Amino acid sequence: MPFNLLVLACITYVILLFLVAFLVESRARRGRLGWLRSPLVYTLSLSIYCTAWTFYGAVGYAARSGLEYLTIYFGPTLVFIGWWWVLRKLVRIGRQHRVTSIADLISARFGKSNLLGVIVTLMAVVATTPYIALQLQSVVLSFGVFAEHAPDGSAPLGADPTAIWVAAGLALFTILFGTRNLDAKEQHHGIVTAIAVEAVVKLFALIAVGIFVVWGLAGGVSGMMQRIDASAITGWAMNPGRWTGLILLAGVAVICLPRMFHVLVVENYDEGHLARASWAFPAYLMLMSLFIVPIAVMGMERLPAGSNPDMFVLTLPLTEGQGALAMLAFLGGFSSATSMVIVEAIALATMVSNHIVLPVWLRLRPAGAISEDVRAVVLNARRVSIGVVLAMGYGYYHVSGGSAALASIGLIAFAGVAQFLPAMIGGIFWRGATRVGAIAGLIVGFAVWAYALFLPSFGPDAVFPAGLLADGPAGIGWLRPQALFGSDGMDPLIHALFWSLFLNGTAFFLGSVVTFPGPVERLQGAAFVNVFEGPLRPRGLGGGHVEPEALLVMAQHILGDEAAQTLFEEAARAQGKRQSILPDPTPAFVSDLEQRLSGSVGAATAHAMIANVTGQGTVTVDDLMTVARESAQLMEYSAQLENQREELARTATALREANDKLTQLSVQKDAFLSQISHELRTPMTSIRAFSEILAEGDLPPAMVARSGRIIQDESRRLTRLLDDLLDLSVLESGKVQLTLGLANLREMIDRSIQAAEQVKPETRFVILRDLAAESLFLRTDADRLTQVFINLISNARKYCDAPQPEIRIAVKMKAGRVRIDIADNGSGIPKDAQGLIFEKFGRLPGEMRAKGAGLGLAICREIVANLGGTIAYLPGQGGAAFRIVLPLRLEAKAA
Amino acid sequence: MFLGRIPYRRRRLRDAARLLPLFGLFFLLLPLLWSPPGNEGRRFSGDLVYLFGLWVGMIVLAAAIAPGLSRRDGEPDEDED
Known part of the structure; x- marks a missing residue:
């Protein structure tokens, strides 16, 4: 395959990416993103986790250490299927607080401390710059592989210039699409979509190579399995420490790596996408690693001993004469490297510009309002930062000379960014975490990581002299970088991870426990930890x-x-x-x-x-307390208002009822007045008429006598009416004078029956009584009570229309009260009139005008009420029936 | 205090989502405890099939749980029963 064709394909591919990013950006500007913001794109953009180190390096890893490469994917798988624990909260916080980077998250959580932002930024730059160099190296290596296999043997570019070209191209792309605008949400649609395309390309490439290996070379799955079991790869033994430690490390790294945090949290468009990614991203990882072992096994079998297993993905198709497949694999690796570098550069540049350049710029300016266009400053800072980050990556590559030390830098970078974990997780789950604790933890963890892992990784005599590595600084054995505190014989990576995270966490915890957080810190802490309880x-x-x-x-x-x-x-x-x-x-x-x-x-x-x-x-804390007090006062005040409102409502109801009653009383009064005038007028009219007749004189004596009798009768009736009225008004006013004394109920009833006999004396009434029950003594006003009985019995006599009329009087004692029922066997009182009979002048409709003004029952009711009892009509007794309930002993009213 | 059927199911689904990674971790660490019978060492392809089978299982379970969790509803997000 001609090398020039490769370069051409490479350039075409890059132009394609530019086009994708450009089109998406212009669509985004018109607000027409549509499916470009789907869970699928989100999931695919997460695939920048799989860098060139995983694309090429996983095969080499498998060839060297068997199945251990899987731990790099198992960690993220566990974190993602357990998204409900951590990722959900991270994404919610990121969206609610418009977090722009992991440094921003940690700085915002701990009281918007810029010092923390600077620390996290520096740590991220130190830990991930070698990682960027590793990507450049992989691109250079893959170019080298093609140059080697080129028929004419011509390699137009050396390794270093290739790296420069790649770095410059990536810087250009990133600056063009990563600093296009200062989005309020720091989202880059064009880049995310381009990365999604790259994710598809690298997955497709790796699977294509895998299918070629399994079905093209090994003859199917069972053949592949036999070759695997026969291969040298089986010499690998599972190391419990590394197996567990690497799963943990990869799980931590997937949320702490600046680029992963960027696509996971900052570029998240919709929280719902996370639910889909929770299983789709593990599925992507699974597919990515599915064919790693077959490729490694087949590479070891087919390729000459001593060939670099890291490049099996390329060299295997090349030696088998599959030029196109190799080209695809190359593009896959290229995609992995470029997408990682682009996002990493954006994430780092955002952190550098927001936490280092801008604060310095603000500090340098004279105090007062911001006059220049800050946007230009931020964007330029970001552009320069991207350039610097890539230049540092290239510089690192150049200095280390593409040495074998780079190969292990992936896990070393993981361990470096893992130092963010205590501050981040502690910050979002523990309100007691403080700024001092976070700073202490980060610095201690980072120092231990650098001392025990990063610096020794360059090899003896590179940074640390060999003597220091072997015997510790100044011969202090327990400070040996790879055997801290005498922990000899541990795997260096696990050793460093264990000690750095342990000491980091301890410093974080102790620092948080012994210090007191500032007010903004406490506010932010509450807002982060309780993010699901609504914005605070x-x-x-x-x-x-x-x-x-x-x-x-x-x-x-x-x-x-x-x-x-x-x-x-x-x-x-x-x-x-x-x-x-x-x-x-x-x-x-x-x-x-x-x-x-x-x-x-x-x-x-x-x-x-x-x-x-x-x-x-x-x-100040006092401000916070004031706010808290004020809101407490507000709440109290509103509670008071609520109480007052309820009381007002109650008063209004009472007033309305009183008004209703007054209106009713006024109506009653009018009715009473008109009734009384009518009642007075009728006898007056006859008296006047007959007295006029008498005044004319010259009348026969019989006529005079008759007129005189009528006048007499009518005046008597008038007098009785007025007596009744007076009596009633005295009773109603409650000023009646009661003569209390012991009286026998039977005697009272006897008297009443006798007195009532003058009403319709011609009719014979059967009186049914229970003399034994009546024999009891009441302490009451006997005369008044007798008046009531007379009234009731007279009424019965008056109105009972039965052919054989009878009157029943039943007496019963119950709970200190006496119940007296007086009933007849007539037709009773119609239902609709029952409510009226106790009213003044409440005669029954159609009632023959009898003697009396219709005040009898009204007086009865008042008397019984004055005697402390009640009187009521008793329906359903086969006639008119009244029930009087009285206390057995009526106590004299005080005063 | 007592929930209707649907919110109750959703709460239990959350519990399942929380437990799933713990189960996954347990089964990932399980191979460390195996020692194959005899002394000729374990079969590499056996481990490979076990690990990928476990992986697929976790993905399928997560995919089964996720749609029910992401559904928005009126009830407050958090958490305690």
Whole structure:
């Protein structure tokens, strides 16, 4: 295969990637992303976990250490299928707080501390720059493989120039599409899509080589299995320490690597995508590693001894004469390397610009409002950072000279970024974690990692003199880098991982426990740990006065004129302002604005900038306490308001009832007045008429006598009516004078029956009584009670219409009260009139006008009430029946 | 305190999602405890099939659980029963 063709394919492929990124970016700008923001693209973009180190190196790893290469995939698999534990929370926090990088996350969690941001950034740069160099090396190596196999033996470029060209090309691509805009959410649609394409290419390439090996060379699955069991690869023995430790390490790295954090959290478009990726990403990893062992076994079998197993993916198809397949494999490896470098460079550049360049720039400027366009500063800082990161990668490659030391750098980088774990996991699950603890843990962990793993990895006499490695510094044996505290004989990687994470975690824990967090730290801690309980905003902090115009000016410099003005206008509308686009600088608005800005420049810088404008640089614990107290007071106040409201409602109901009653009473009073005038007028009319007749004189004596009798009768009736009325009013006012004394109930009833006999004396009534039950003594007003009995019995006599009329009187004692039922066997009182009979003048409809004014029962009711009892109509007794309930002993009312 | 059938199922699904990686870890570490009968060493291809079988199993289970978890609902997200 001609080398030039390879270069051509390579360039075509890169142009294709440019096109994809460009098209997607322009679609994104028109807001038409559609399926480009699907879970599939998200999952595929996660595949930057599989770098060239895994694409080429996994085969070499398998050839050297058997199945151990699988641990690199098992760790992430466990983390992803267990997404409900950690990833879900990370992604939610990342979205809610507009986190721009892992350094931003840690710095924001621990009180928006820029120092932490700087530490994490530096650690990430140190740990991952060699990793970038490794990618360059793999591209160079793969070019070399083709140059070797080229028929004309011509290799137009040496290794170093190749690396330069690759690094420069990647820098160009990354700068073009990674710093196109300062997105508030720091998302790069073009790059993510290009990476998804690359993910497909590398998976496809590896599977194609695998299929060729299994079915093309080994003759199917069973043949492959036999070859595997016969191969030298089986000499591998599972090392429990490395097996467990590497699963743990890979699981940690998948969330701590800056590039993984970037695609996983920062580029996450929808939390729902994570659920899909939780199984789809492990499936991708599984497919990626499916054919590793067959390729390794077949490479060891077919290729001459001493060939580099890291390049089996390329050399195997080449020696078998499969040029096209080799080309595909080459593109796969190229994809793995480039996608990793691009995202890593973006992630690192974001961290460097947000946590190092911008703070320095802000510090250097004179105090006051931000006048220049910060966006340009940020973007340029980012561009330069990308260039610097790639230059460092190239420099590292150049210095190390593509040595074998690079091969192991992948796991060493993993162990380096794993030092973020305690601060990150502790920060999102433990409110007690403090800034000091995080700083202590990070520094201790990083120092141990560098001392025990990173620096010794260059080999004896490279950085550490051989004597130091063998005997420890100044001959102190227990400080030997690869046998700390006398832990001899451990695998160097596991040794370093174990000690660095242990000491890191311990320092983090102790530092957190003994220090006291600042107020912003506590706020942020609560907001991160309780992220699922809804957003908690540090509202109402400080009393600094701020001009909204100054805020707008600053926001325009960071977000751009258009975006900032829209943001302010929306806020103004939400506050109900119709005219101005400047909202009131309420604490809520300021904290919203700060969060928007932090999506562009990181939480720490955004916080510092806002503080710069608002002049409230510091928040004290007292401020926090004031806020807490104020909100407690507010709650109390609103509870009071609620109580008052309820009381008002109760009063209103009572007033309404009183009003209803008054209205009713007024109606009753009117009715009473008209009734009484009517009742008075009727006898008056006859008296007047007959007295006029008498006044004319000259009448026969019989006529005079008759007129006189009528006048007499009518006046008597009038008198009785007035007596009754007087009696009733006395009773109703409760001023009646009762004469209390012991009285025999039977005697009272006897008297009443006798007195009532004058009503319709011609009719014979059968009186049914229970004399034994009646023989009891009541302490009451006997005369009044007798009046009631007379009234009831007279009524019975008056109105009972039965042919053989009878009156039943039943007496019963119950719970200190006496119950007296008086019933007749007439037709009773119709149901609809039962409510009326106790009312004044409440005669039955159609009732023959009898003597009396219809006040009898009303008086009865008042008397019984004054005697402390009740009287009621008793329906369903086969006639009119009344029930009187009285206390056995009526106590005299006080006063 | 007591949930309807559907929220209850969703809670248990979360429990399953939490347990799945622990089970996975257990089965990944299990090969460390095996010692094959005889002393000619273990069969490499056997390990390979076991590990990939386990892997596929974990993926299938995770795929079965995930859709039920990602469904949005009105109830608060957290967590304690």
